[in-house]
Amino acid sequence: MKLATWNVNSLRVRLPHLLDWLARVAPDVVCLQETKTEDANFPAAALAGAGYRSAYSGQKTYNGVAIVARAPLADVQAGIPGFDDEQRRVLSATADGVRVVCAYVPNGQAVGSDKYEYKLRWLRAFADWLRSELERHPRLVVLGDYNVAPEDRDVHDPALWRGQVLCSDEERAAFRRLLDLGLADGFRLFEQPEKSFTWWDYRMNQFKRNMGLRIDHILLSPALAERCSGCTIDLAPRQLERPSDHAPVVADLALP
């Protein structure tokens, strides 16, 4: 089973890239973030034509998440129960017996800002909820744009980014609390190249210069982590014309 996460930065603009990528990579499940698409406009028919079903929770202009899968999607649930949030950032569904959570963690804008406080509050609610989800679903995978670079090795220039949003101690502690629930960072289950990143600013040729951060992650429950046979970042879509600023992350699970 091949699972992926990709912040597409507008599904309307990136649909051709997504369709090409689905045809080339043939994932079983893809979690999308920043679809920026109202549900009425979601391109479900185009994806169905490519052999994929969709579940989505979107809004105009901002945010928006979707799960695209070959198998039927059961028990679809939007949001974090008990956490009142206008912003469409979480979508969960079960595909082939695996509970899939798609998440778009708030960016936080700047350390100390209102949006930063919202991000920390959000991550606390997310962790509290995932604790119970892990009990309910032994086969749980949480994929998405976490907007946190967990360690200095996930940052092209740690000195420049130290204490900045995406890298601050509080954000990293919040990410570690997710790992402390028993979730494993799929990417770090394997030997990886140095300077592996999933996001590069559009400006200043930062992708060409590999000035990036690793902020998109696939977190696996213990039962899935022991079945995980690989986890990679696919740089190809970031090299196309008009790319998303994020690259997809792909995990392979050897499930019976």
Added chain:
DNA sequence: ATGGCGCGCGCAGCGCGA
């Protein structure tokens, strides 16, 4: 030097992302 790019919205230029 604190913007540089790309997106949505909507028709100018701004807010936002990370």
